[in-house]
Amino acid sequence: MSLIAFVGRRLMGAAVLLVVLSAAIFAATAVLPGDAVSAVAGMDASDAQRAEVRAELGLDRPVAERYADWVAGAVRGDLGRGFVGERPVTDVLATRLPNSLLLAGLTLAVTAPLAALLGLWTGLRGGGADRFVSTAAQVLAAVPEFVIAALLVAVLAVWLELLPRVSVIPLGGTPLDVPHALILPVLTLSAVGLAVATRLLRVSAADVAATPYIEAARLNGVRGVRLAVRHILPNAAGPAVQALTLTTGALVGSAVVVENVFDYPGIGRELQLAVAARDIPMVQGIATALAGVMLLVLLTGDICARLLDARKGHQR
C-alpha cells in the first residue's frame, strides 16, 4: 500500500473514531454525579432557583437531544459556550491549545535527540555507563513531576536566580514572548519523557547491535558514530518513535501539574476546571479537541514508524 493510501485510510478511521469518542465523552459527562448548577447558582441556592438555572442551562432536556444539538453545532464549527462565564469554547481552544502544543513540541524537541544519544551510547557500550544511565533513568521515571518541578525551581530560580519561578506571560501575548519562562516547564516535562525514551532506545539499540546485519557492517569496517547513526539508530528508532509520540500526544492535555506549578496557560488546567464545575460544553469541546490532537499525533507516529521500517519505507 502506498503511503498516501495508508494516510488516507488512517485519516478516515480517525474521523470515525473521533465521532465515537465524542459520544463517549458526552456520555461520561452525563453520568458524572451533580451538574453545573452549584457552580453557577452557588451552594445555598434554593430548590426553585436550582430548577430555574438547570432549565436555563438546558440540563433538563434528554441527553441524546443535547448531544444531537452539540454535534450539529460542532459540524458548523460552533462548540457552544461554557456554562460558567459563558465564554465560547472555540475561543478557549484557540488561546490555550496552541500553548499546550508548543509545550509538548518543545518537550519532544529536547527529549528526542537526547534520548537517541543516551540510548545509543548505553545500548552499544554497556558496562558502567549503561548501568549508571539506566539507573538514573529509572529513578527519574519514578519521581513525580511536582518533585522534579520543585527541585528545578529551587536550583534554577531560587538558588541560581537564572529563571523566573512562574511563567508570567504578557497580557495579550503568547509564551513565545517570554521564551525564558518556557524553560522550567519544558525541562520538567522532558525529564520523565527522556527517562522512558532512553530506556526504550537502549533496549532496541542493544537488540539491533546483536543482529547479523550489524555484525556484517562491523566486519566491513564500519565503526563508531557511522555505525550507530547510519545502521543502528534507524532500525532501533521504530518502537521509541511510537512511544515518544504517545507520550507527547498525552502531554498536550495532561500537563496539569506543570501548568499549575508554573502557571503555564495550557489547555489541561482549563479541562480540569471545567470538569470540577461540571461545565459540560467546555469539557465536551476540550476533551474532543484533545482526542483529535491525540489521533493526529498517533497518525504522525505511525507514518514515521512506517518510513523508518526498512521493509516498508525504503521504496525505490
Next chain:
Amino acid sequence: MSRQIDRRAFLRRGAAGAAAMAVGPGLLAACSTDEPASDRKTGPGSSPRSGGTLRAAFVGGGASETLDFFNGPSALDLVRARAWHGTLGNLDPSGPDGVRYGVLKGIDIADDLSAYTLHVRPGVRFTDGSELTAADVLHSLSALAANSKLPVYRLAAANFDLAHARADGDLKVVLPTLRPIADGRMILCQGNFLVVKDGTKNFRKGMPSCGPFRLTEFTAGQGAAFERYDDHYGHVPRLDGLELRSIADSTARAGALTGGEIDFAHDLSPVTARTLGDKGNVELVPTESPYLVGLSFQMNMKAKPFDDPRVREAFKLAVDRQAMVDTVFYGNAEVGNDLPSIGFPDYAEGLPQRAHDPERARALLKEAGAEGMKVALTTGPETPGMVEMATLFVEDLKKVGVRTSVRELPAGQLYADFPAYAALPLAGSYQMPIPALSTYQMSTAGGSPSAFGWKESATDTLVAKARAESDQAEARKLGTQAQRTRWEEGNQVLPVFKPNLNAQAKGVRGIRDDLFEQFPGFSQASLA
C-alpha cells in the same frame, strides 16, 4: 508520478528538524531580555509613591473569567470589576450608617421600612464624560443584579423588590423592600454592588465606567491591565496603572511575589503563608474582621443521631478550637463560636465562648445513647484549611468515643452534586463574610436545603423581627436571642474564622483602606 518520501531522506530531514527544534528554545532564550529589574526601595520610613503599576495575583477562574461581574463567579471577576466600576458603598464600622458610600451620597429609609431611597452623589462622571444618574443605578440594580444567578446578588433580590425599583429624578432611586427591613444598607453597601451605564448589556473593554481605573487589556484566565482614571469621583488613585493576574496555584503566587514578578498575592494557603514569614522583602497582610471566612461542619438533623440536641452539643464541645487555629493556621485565624459572620454589627457578640470540654461531650453522648456512634465526615479542599480542619475534628471526636473518619473529595466535587451533599450526615462547609441575619434568612430559614434539616419557625420569625426593628438596641436584643437558639440547639460546628492570607511586597500601602478586604480594591494603594 507522485514522489514517494525516501526513508533515507526522511531520516536526514527528521534529524535536521529535531536539531533545529532542540536548539531553537535555547537560542530564543539567549536572545530574550530579562524582566526589568525592580528598583523599588522599600522600608517603613518611605512615603507612599505616586505612580507606578501595581501587579497583583489571584486564584482566578481560567477560561470562565468574565468582564460581566454579575455573572462571573470567581473572586477575580469581582476584584477586576471593583477596579473598573464605581460602587454603591462598602461596609465601614466607623462610618455614620456603618457604611462608606461610593457613588451614593446617602440612603434614607422610610419610616415604615417599606422603601429605601438611594441618593446619587452629584458630579460622578463616566469615562465617556457623561454624568452618572439615577437611571444608571436603576439599570444596574433592576436589570442586571436582579437577573444575576450569583449568591451575592440573590441576597439583594431576597430583600428588595428590584423589579419595581424606580428613578425619582436624576439623583434619586426608590427601592421597595419585600418585607420591612432596617439593615438594608448593609446589604446594598457590601462593596459588590457596582454601577454601570444605563442600557449596558455587553461588558467589554472600552465601555464607559466610573471606577478608579479604566480597563486597557483583558485575557480570560491570564489577567487584566488598567490605567488610572483621572476624573474618578472622591479621589484620584495614586497608581498610574494596575495589573491583575490570574495565578491558580498558591505556591506559584508566593513564588511570583518573592521573585518580584508581582507586588501582591491574594489568598495563600496557610503553609505557603508560613514559608513567607522569614522572607525580608514581603509581608503577610491577612484580612481583618469582618472579612473572615467561617470554616464549619454541618450536622444533618434529618439523620440520626443528629436529631438529638445532646449529640449536636457534644460535637460542639468536643472540638479543640485553639488547636485548630494554632496547628492549621499557625495562629493566623480566630476562634469561632458556632455562629457565622463574626465582626458584622448583627453578630451576637454577647454569647459566651463555647468551651472545649471533652468530658461533658462524652457524658452527653452517653446520655443520648450515642456512645461509640459511627459517622463519616465528608469534606474537600474547597478553600485552604478545610481538609486539615476536618482531620483535627475527627481526632477530637475519636477522643470522645465517636468512631469517625474523613472522607475527602477531590477539589470542586463537594458541592457539585448538591442534593447528595445536603443529605450527608456530617459535612464540611465554609461561610463567606456577609451579615448574620440576612444570610440566615437567605440560606437557613424555612428549611432551606443548605440548612441540613434545621427548621425552626420561631427562630425564623425572631430573625425577621430583628431585621424589621428600627431601634438598634431592640434589634440587637432580638438578633442575639435568635442566634442564642442557633448557638444552643443549632446543627453547625464553626470552630474557626480564617482570614484571606494575603501577602505583599514591603512598601505597598493603602489596599486595606479600600475596605471589602476579601476582594481587595486598589484605588488608594501605592507602591513604595
